[in-house]
Amino acid sequence: xxxxxxxxxxxxxxxxxxxxxxxxxxxxxxxxxxxxxxxxxxxxxxxxxxxxxxxxxxxxxxxxxxxxxxxxxxxxxxxxxxxxxxxxxxxxxxxxxxxxxxxxxxxxxxxxxxxxxxxxxxxxxxxxxxxxxxxxxxxxxxxxxxxxxxxxxxxxxxxxxxxxxxxxxxxxxxxxxxxxxxxxxxxxxxxxxxxxxxxxxxxxxxxxxxxxxxxxxxxxxxxxxxxxxxxxxxxxxxxxxxxxxxxxxxxxxxxxxxxxxxxxxxxxxxxxxxxxxxxxxxxxxxxxxxxxxxxxxxxxxxxxxxxxxxxxxxxxxxxxxxxxxxxxxxxxxxxxxxxxxxxxxxxxxxxxxxxxxxxxxxxxxxxxxxxxxxxxxxxxxxxxxxxxxxxxxxxxxxxxxxxxxxxxxxxxxxxxxxxxxxxxxxxxxxxxxxxxxxxxxxxxxxxxxxxxxxxxxxxxxxxxxxxxxxxxxxxxxxxxxxxxxxxxxxxxxxxxxxxxxxxxxxxxxxxxxxxxxxxxxxxxxxxxxxxxxxxxxxxxxxxxxxxxxxxxxxxxxxxxxxxxxxxxxxxxxxxxxxxxxxxxxxxxxxxxxxxxxxxxxxxxxxxxxxxxxxxxxxxxxxxxxxxxxxxxxxxxxxxxxxxxxxxxxxxxxxxxxxxxxxxxxxxxxxxxxxxxxxxxxx
Numbered sequence: 001x002x003x004x005x006x007x008x009x010x011x012x013x014x015x016x017x018x019x020x021x022x023x024x025x026x027x028x029x030x031x032x033x034x035x036x037x038x039x040x041x042x043x044x045x046x047x048x049x050x051x052x053x054x055x056x057x058x059x060x061x062x063x064x065x066x067x068x069x070x071x072x073x074x075x076x077x078x079x080x081x082x083x084x085x086x087x088x089x090x091x092x093x094x095x096x097x098x099x100x101x102x103x104x105x106x107x108x109x110x111x112x113x114x115x116x117x118x119x120x121x122x123x124x125x126x127x128x129x130x131x132x133x134x135x136x137x138x139x140x141x142x143x144x145x146x147x148x149x150x151x152x153x154x155x156x157x158x159x160x161x162x163x164x165x166x167x168x169x170x171x172x173x174x175x176x177x178x179x180x181x182x183x184x185x186x187x188x189x190x191x192x193x194x195x196x197x198x199x200x201x202x203x204x205x206x207x208x209x210x211x212x213x214x215x216x217x218x219x220x221x222x223x224x225x226x227x228x229x230x231x232x233x234x235x236x237x238x239x240x241x242x243x244x245x246x247x248x249x250x251x252x253x254x255x256x257x258x259x260x261x262x263x264x265x266x267x268x269x270x271x272x273x274x275x276x277x278x279x280x281x282x283x284x285x286x287x288x289x290x291x292x293x294x295x296x297x298x299x300x301x302x303x304x305x306x307x308x309x310x311x312x313x314x315x316x317x318x319x320x321x322x323x324x325x326x327x328x329x330x331x332x333x334x335x336x337x338x339x340x341x342x343x344x345x346x347x348x349x350x351x352x353x354x355x356x357x358x359x360x361x362x363x364x365x366x367x368x369x370x371x372x373x374x375x376x377x378x379x380x381x382x383x384x385x386x387x388x389x390x391x392x393x394x395x396x397x398x399x400x401x402x403x404x405x406x407x408x409x410x411x412x413x414x415x416x417x418x419x420x421x422x423x424x425x426x427x428x429x430x431x432x433x434x435x436x437x438x439x440x441x442x443x444x445x446x447x448x449x450x451x452x453x454x455x456x457x458x459x460x461x462x463x464x465x466x467x468x469x470x471x472x473x474x475x476x477x478x479x480x481x482x483x484x485x486x487x488x489x490x491x492x493x494x495x496x497x498x499x500x501x502x503x504x505x506x507x508x509x510x511x512x513x514x515x516x517x518x519x520x521x522x523x524x525x526x527x528x529x530x531x532x533x534x535x536x537x538x539x540x541x542x543x544x545x546x547x548x549x550x551x552x553x554x555x556x557x558x559x560x561x562x563x564x565x566x567x568x569x570x571x572x573x574x575x576x577x578x579x580x581x582x583x584x585x586x587x588x589x590x591x592x593x594x595x596x597x598x599x600x601x602x603x604x605x606x607x608x609x610x611x612x613x614x615x616x617x618x619x620x621x622x623x624x625x626x627x628x629x630x631x632x633x634x635x636x637x638x639x640x641x642x643x644x645x646x647x648x649x650x651x652x653x654x655x656x657x658x659x660x661x662x663x664x665x666x667x668x669x670x671x672x673x674x675x676x677x678x679x680x681x682x
Contacts, residue, residue, distance in 0.1 A: 275368075
């Protein structure tokens with residue numbers, strides 16, 4: 001029995017969720033509650049005691065087991081969830097490897113160093129005579145003593161070595177201080193000295209409230225730069241961090257709305273006045289990493305950047321980053337036969353247009369109600385980008401200049417709205433840019449949309465006949481064969497990592513061909529694996545491949561808990577052919593409608609090289625893995641529909657229809673040779 005299986009056997013999911021503060025109500029064979037991960041009035045969160053799983057059939061549209069619940073509830077990774085549950089279950093975890101212990105100890109040392117520096121700066125601001133100017137500054141900015149304490153704001157003395165000398169006295173080395181970003185080194189003399197001098201110090205924390213860096217505000221008008229941030233360190237990546245998120249995440253989750261401002265002071269002032277769902281991007285362009293972090297908590301993002309020209313440009317860059325970060329890729333073939341990709345935004349984006357000459361800090365201090373009204377009346381993306389672009393054009397702009405702006409904006413407008421709104425936006429754009437009725441723009445936009453709908457033809461030039469899915473079949477339970485299917489898919493991906501791109505491309509192609517089932521045909525993800533250890537390995541594997549294409553295995557081994565290393569090693573050396581033979585004999589895995597395809601597959605794979613054979617077999621079994629998941633969720637849904645009220649029943653019926661379309665699409669894909677044909681991905 002693996003460590004994760006032992007923990008699941010000792011902990012009851014219903015009891016654990018109830019003890020975590022979620023008021024479960026028994027409803028037949030299952031339990032329901034309002035989802036703890038988003039606001040709702042009608043319960044859509046369901047716990048299934050028989051399978052020890054949970055699922056939100058509402059806005060979250062996600063689910064899992066006790067491990068995924070802890071990960072979402074506590075905002076932790078799998079390793080931390082494993083530690084929490086092991087302690088709860090009384091299960092002894094394997095010790096960390098020496099390398100892991102050494103790295104964790106080193107990072108903990110840097111965190112302790114930064115926390116010590118933050119305390120030192122904070123005490124200097126409150127008590128030191130040389131901080132009088134800094135205290136006067138925060139008083140002019142209207143910051144209360146409670147806010148200074150909440151954000152641990154401090155003062156760095158005007159000295160080259162005060163922090164250096166203090167940290168040396170308590171045992172830190174110059175190397176530690178350089179790595180934490182507290183010291184800097186002179187280019188010529190190699191002398192080290194305090195990085196921050198005579199500045200107001202604002203600690204930057206991670207999601208859990210640990211200090212990882214600083215933002216330093218100059219106090220003298222001639223001092224440059226005005227704001228100085230910590231450099232890139234093992235703990236601090238400016239492009240991935242959002243200031244005040246550890247204070248704001250609960251409010252963001254409850255309201256499902258995050259307001260993004262530009263600077264530290266904007267966010268601090270907002271929190272002081274009770275607007276606690278505000279975070280800051282710290283003066284940089286908004287990044288995809290920051291937006292992906294926020295998307296775990298919010299469904300609506302409001303950009304509230306400065307009203308000047310720089311702020312407008314930053315807002316547009318942020319919108320483009322959001323469009324890319326929060327999108328679902330779609331694949332299509334252009335008239336020349338080239339593979340193209342487009343995207344459609346999933347998150348709701350809005351923009352606050354601030355009064356000229358005001359930033360959020362000023363507005364909130366002067367008129368909190370005006371800020372509240374602005375946020376409540378935030379503009380849609382389309383309206384904002386059209387008005388901003390029109391305002392930036394000179395009055396005598398040529399036709400070519402106006403048309404160029406229109407073509408630059410069309411991709412964003414077409415990616416964020418439904419068809420009717422797309423047409424209205426394009427017509428409004430044409431009106432604002434003085435381009436007539438907009439007929440030409442609409443025709444051009446329609447041409448782009450037609451490109452997205454071009455399908456790759458079947459091998460014989462004829463569409464494949466859809467298979468009829470056996471929707472009444474009982475959900476696939478976690479039998480030995482069910483686990484073998486999951487193990488095989490993950491082992492094949494680990495042993496042939498380049499096939500991950502092929503697998504995800506198949507799902508994107510399915511979405512392109514079956515828009516009605518888009519939400520159920522997303523690329524292969526951790527939710528397709530019911531075993532928590534396999535799910536955790538898959539998550540880290542995908543991240544490793546995205547960040548370290550060549551050294552992905554080293555990253556994977558370094559970022560997995562020690563308890564999962566034996567599972568990883570087993571998958572890396574697993575005999576794939578033995579798995580395939582075992583799965584072919586597992587008739588309960590295959591719907592009757594797909595039995596012919598199994599025989600066809602066996603004939604196909606014997607005719608090709610190992611690489612092609614593994615690709616073909618993996619694509620087949622990955623689709624089967626998704627079918628198994630959808631049948632599980634469909635079975636859960638059918639139980640809920642029996643006791644649902646009229647309002648919830650309509651929601652369940654809509655979701656059931658999505659599952660039906662997805663199951664049919666997957667079944668058809670397993671029969672259609674083009675989607676499994678290795679030549680499609682050569």
